[in-house]
Amino acid sequence: MSRSPRRSRLLAAVLVLPVLVTAACSAGPGEDGTVRALASFYPLQMVTEEVGGDRVTVSSLTPPGAEPHDVELSPAQVASVGAAQLVVHQSGFQPAVDDAVAQAAPEHVVDAAVHADLAGDASSHGHEADDHDAEDGDDHGADPHFWLDPTRLAAVADDVAAALSEIDPDGADVYRANADALTARLTALDEAYTAGLATCERRVVVTSHEAFGYLADRYDLEQVGISGVDPETEPSPARLREVGEVVRDEGVTTIFFETLVSPKVARTLAADLGVEAAVLDPIEGLGDDTQDYFSIAEANLEALRVALSCS
Ligand SMILES: [Zn+2]
Incomplete structure (x- = not known):
């Protein structure tokens, strides 16, 4: 459906700068040279934006202000999962996103459920949750809201920095420094909670x-x-x-x-x-x-x- 405007834009690009067209193929950097990352909902988007800084363009699969639990993805969003250079999601929380990640198999994936050390059944899932388990997963009482513990969110920042450094090695020092700065803010928040409560x-x-x-x-x-x-x-x-x-x-x-x-x-x-x-x-x-x-x-x-x- 969005094919014809895109084609005319591409045509304009061909006329002006033929070299750029090859760079705009899927799973490459964005037109501005930034790494294209996709986060599945807000706290993961925040971490990816903070760690990525100016070198990364982050989109979210959950629209702003929407409730993320039962997000549904359009075909274009499923395609965007395959086109992203990095996908940051949380397996077992949003089944539609899990399906899209399984189907599109993006090259770099950070699964927050693995890295945030989720309690309960997270450890029994093994590496890849089986698609058929996702449906019963909703009712078995596991709490997905790990990001409300700032120290667990900081663990995800480290993994995002590592994944971005693989994609864009020139930015490794920047990603490391950004992750450290975010971790420092999360640590200060944790200390404020501990003292305040x-x-x-x-x-x-x-x-x-x-x-x-x-x-x-x-x-x-x-x-x-x-x-x-x-x-x-x-x-x-x-x-x-x-x-x-x-x-x-x-x-x-x-x-x-x-x-x-x-x-x-x-x-x-x-x-x-x-x-x-x-x-x-x-x-x-x-x-x-x-x-x-x-x-x-x-x-x-x-x-x-x-x-x-x-x-
Ligand atoms: Zn919730």
């Missing part, structure tokens, strides 16, 4: 979707999710009663909801129980351009400190 009156965090398991593990909090790991799951009346009991027993002041998924269930439950409802963002995508991973993580920390009465 060290002394709190409560440690139970009630959330609309069970996205905060890695964060809870890292900072010794206890997560109680209204829905499961998949934000689209509707909680049962029995689950709502259980959560209500936790809220009363633990003196919970706040039920958290998030930005990319409807807050209705969490807000209704908070109103029924007479507690606050506030945003805790799983940083799966950006609501607007003024935010980034770090600004949202800092806002989350502040919201947790208020809800848990941390000193």
Whole structure:
């Protein structure tokens, strides 16, 4: 469908600069000479952009502001997976992306699920998750949201730097330095969380979707999710009663909801129980351009400190 405009653009290029046309073939650098990388959703896009700097052009398979769990890819996006020089994704999280990576077999792939040391079944998957497993994978309770633990996201930065250095050896020093700078910021964020959540009156965090398991593990909090790991799951009346009991027993002041998924269930439950409802963002995508991973993580920390009465 987009063939004819592209052809006329190519034709113009042929007339002006015949040499450039061969450079624009698939799986080569972009027209501006940058490495073409594709990330499957926002936190991985952020890491790839930070590590790549000016030498890399990063696109995302999940549109800004979209919820990444059940992303579907257009045929053009599937083709873009094959044309990218580097694909950064997380196996077991977005089945459509896993299928596209398996089908297009890009030359350089960073799988964050391997490098971020995911708990639970990540280690039992072996190297390549079998396509047939992806479907049951949704319900077996593994928490994909590793990026909410900044130290695990830093591990991905190292792997992105290594992959980019293979593709573009001249940039190796830049990628290494950028990865180190990103790791330093993530380490500072981790230290702010550790200090900010060290002394709190409560440690139970009630959330609309069970996205905060890695964060809870890292900072010794206890997560109680209204829905499961998949934000689209509707909680049962029995689950709502259980959560209500936790809220009363633990003196919970706040039920958290998030930005990319409807807050209705969490807000209704908070109103029924007479507690606050506030945003805790799983940083799966950006609501607007003024935010980034770090600004949202800092806002989350502040919201947790208020809800848990941390000193
Ligand atoms: Zn999620």
